[in-house]
Amino acid sequence: MVPAIGMSVPAWLSDFTNRMMVESNANLVRWMHVTPWKQDIESCDRVGLMQAMPAGDAERDSKGANWKQRVSLMRDAIIYNRNNPSIIFYECGNEVISEPHMFEMKSIRNTYDPNGGRAIGSREMLDSQEAEYGGEMLYINKSARKPLWATEYSRDEGLRKYWDEFSPPYHKDGEGGTTHANVNGSKVKDASPYNRNQDSHAIENVTRWYDYYIERPGTGHRVSSGGVNIVFSDTNTHFRGAENYRRSGEVDPMRIPKDGFFAHQVMWDGWVDIENHRSHIIGHWNYTKDVVKNIYVVSSGEKVELFINGKSKGFGKQSKQFLFTFESIQWEAGELKAVSYDINGKVVSEAYKLTAGKPFEIKLTPHTNPKGFMANGADVALIDVEVVDKNGNRCPIDNSLIEFSLKGDATWLGGIAKGPEDNYILSEKIPVENGINRIMIRSGIKPDNINLIAKSKGLKSSKITLNTSFFESNNGLSTQLPNHDMTSYLDRGPTPKTDSYTIKRKPAFIASATALSNQEDVYKSFDDNELSEWTNDGRIKTGKITYSLTKPSVVNQCVAKFTGWRRKSYPIRILADNKIVYKGNTQQSLGYITIPLKPVLAKEITIELIGVNTDNDAFNKIVEVDPNKELDMFKDKEGANAKGQLRIVEIEFYESL
Incomplete structure (x- = not known):
């Protein structure tokens, strides 16, 4: 969408936008809910941007005549677009559909595009035997069997106009709306995540992406296949903040980049692992002498040093892999420079900001x-x-x-x-x-x-x-199609023929497990199915489960998805052959957490509840369109009262290479 003209843009302008996605180092666009027009599909062919192509849905499964319409629409969309090579996924719905319906859709694909090599699936479908890919919105999903990727991994919003609270018009982060209405009329009490400044919006994008990056291919047997942001350019879809349009894009409605554009450019410079190093200083360098503020640098280096007019201000505090914070920096007119180094101290990238003079x-x-x-x-x-x-x-x-x-x-x-x-x-x-x-x-x-x-x-x-x-026209009609003679954009280069990642750690596979309660369900805690779980009976003394590994291993990491991942914190200890290798409270998250363990050679790993678990949503400001639809699918009405619960959706153990 573009202001004043909507989506009816000339073909070159489709290339202009889609090429910007590639320049931000994105490699996939997911069109929302309906099949895009042919112009954008052909544009993605030219600029080298893979696509997930939906047919059409109403954010739920359907039946009867409505379902028949959806099947017919998918058939027609496949036939119309099956010769466009950038289409990689066919999407059957923005919500889970039934297995019979997924089978029917797959049969349509097999009939009309049997040799295209496209995967067909739907949002969610985490335990489906029919869908060839899936993945929720916002949450981190992993699988050893099929690609699971987030269909919307970051939902915060912010205007390009707001740099930070130290810059005109001095907008305080999060200010500008105490409630917002969702499409179904429901309200969110605190809309501050939808009224961010550019600096915190970019930081939030880094924070959210890190959760997927640490579970990327190369990190184990079960991995996340990444995700797509919502949206690339600000749009007039349903708004959640103070303005009457959505501002979650990496670029504004006119495609002018925000800091989030450059943050993604840094984090995504490689097909999976980082291949080319970059750095970006968030914000600008035009303040007044009384301003002391944090400076944030997004970098793919191992450490970053900050300089003002050639004088070092030290090294930044690293968090979420890519974010480096320099606290309480006094502004001085001149040059702000960030220098990024690799693990051996070699300079791998630099970034600059200059103080501009008076407007002329x-x-x-x-x-x-x-x-x-x-x-x-x-x-x-x-x-x-x-x-x-x-x-x-x-x-x-x-x-x-x-x-x-x-x-x-x-x-x-x-x-x-x-x-x-x-x-x-x-x-x-x-x-x-x-x-x-x-x-x-x-x-x-x-x-x-x-x-x-x-x-x-x-x-x-x-x-x-x-x-x-x-x-040239003939009686008012064009003699050429709009995309005639449009050139391709090849700067990104070809998709690599070899793996674009290295193996980071080695899984220590689980052979079996025993528990003090619900023994028949212990397998569900390591069955590669995020729609199943093991839980004890709600008493602290039964909150214990022991995993037998296939062979003795020096385990140094436990990766787990605990039920209630965004709400609950479990006080646990972990033992390796009865030796304590971890003791503490689990972190709330949007999916998986990694728990470091003291490396001990062991055949059995025990997870034991040692206290009362707590229940308090750490992400209550960011919700689904319907805030009552919590995708933590094991939400338990009695969970807040059952303080002795130990509940595990998936657990994995790893040893270093």
């Missing part, structure tokens, strides 16, 4: 169809509007109101910006945000010189001329 002039930069700006009444030109200093550096805290005038055979479409009452849609006066904005004009039907003038009080004006080209 407006700079206009056009983006047009590579074949030329076509006079067909439908082509669009994007024009970047920047406020820069005398040296041409963007002024990152300037929010000047720019007034435009347009002459020639073209239509003004404008852009979007946060306003006191509206979004400036179609307005000929629009502010830059953080020193930049982007506007659009649509071509007319005759070749012409299109003149655009931008001016603002106190700034030097700017003018550009765009020339629209003759567009």
Whole structure:
């Protein structure tokens, strides 16, 4: 979606957006709920972006005539798009469907695309024997049998306009809405995760992605296959925050990058493992002398050093693998530089921020169809509007109101910006945000010189001329398809023929288990099925389960998904052949946790409850569209009262290589 014109964009603009996803190092786009139009499917072919193609659904399974319609739609979508190589997944629904329905959908795939090599599945489907992939929204799923990947792994939102609370307009993180309405009319009491500043939004993306990264291929027998964010560009889908559109994108509605874009660029620079090192300093470096703040660097290095005007400020505190925090840094005008090192102290990447001078002039930069700006009444030109200093550096805290005038055979479409009452849609006066904005004009039907003038009080004006080209038609109809002669984008390079990861650790396989209660269910705690669990009878003294390994192993990690993963904390101790190798409280999470163990050669590993478990949601601000639909599928009405529960969905043990 693009402001003022919706989704009816010229083909080159589809490439513009989809290429940006690839440039952010994404390798898959999941279209939401309905089959995308052919233009975007062909665009992904050109830019090298894999796709998950849905047919259509209503966020639930269906029956009768409705189900027959869905089957027919999937059949037609497969036939129409089966020759597009970027389609990798066929998606049957945004919720779990029944096994008979999954079998029917798979039969449609086998009939109409038997040799395409595409997997067919649905969201969730964690224990399905028919689906060829699955995965929940938000939560971390793992499997040894099929790809499980998150269909929406990060849901927080934030405007591009808000750098941090030290920058104009001085928006405090999370401020701007105490409630929000979901599509079903229900409310969330605290909407602060949907009103973030850019810095905390980018940090949240790093935090959420780390949970998947540590369970990636190469980390064991059961792995997560990653996930996709929601959404890439801000959109007018149902909003949850203070504004009337969704702002969870890595780019804003006009495709101007936020800090989250560059954070993902760092974390995703490789097909699985990091292959190319990058660093990015979150935010800008235009403050005042009284500002002391934390500086955050997203980096794939092992350690990061910060410099101000060549003077070291020390090394950052690393968290979530990619985030480095430098606390209480005093602002000084000049150059802020982050230097990233590998484990041997070798420099692997650097990032810079410069203090810009006073706003001086407006700079206009056009983006047009590579074949030329076509006079067909439908082509669009994007024009970047920047406020820069005398040296041409963007002024990152300037929010000047720019007034435009347009002459020639073209239509003004404008852009979007946060306003006191509206979004400036179609307005000929629009502010830059953080020193930049982007506007659009649509071509007319005759070749012409299109003149655009931008001016603002106190700034030097700017003018550009765009020339629209003759567009051949026959009685008003085009003689060519919109994507004619569109070039491919090959900079990402080919998908590797060999594994794009290294083996990080070795699984110590479980042969059997014994417990003091519900012995018949012990297998469910290591059966590679996240829809099954083992639990004791709710008494502390029965909260004990012992796993026998297939051979004696020096286990140094326990990876577990405890029931109530986002709410419950279990006080446990872990014993290796009766030697205590861990004692403490389990962390709340959105899936799996890794518990470090003292390495001891052992044949048996025991998990033992040693106290009362607690129940308090650590993620209560981020919920499903329906906040009552908790995907922790073992939620127990009596769980809060049963303080002696030990409940395990999946458990794994690992030893170092």
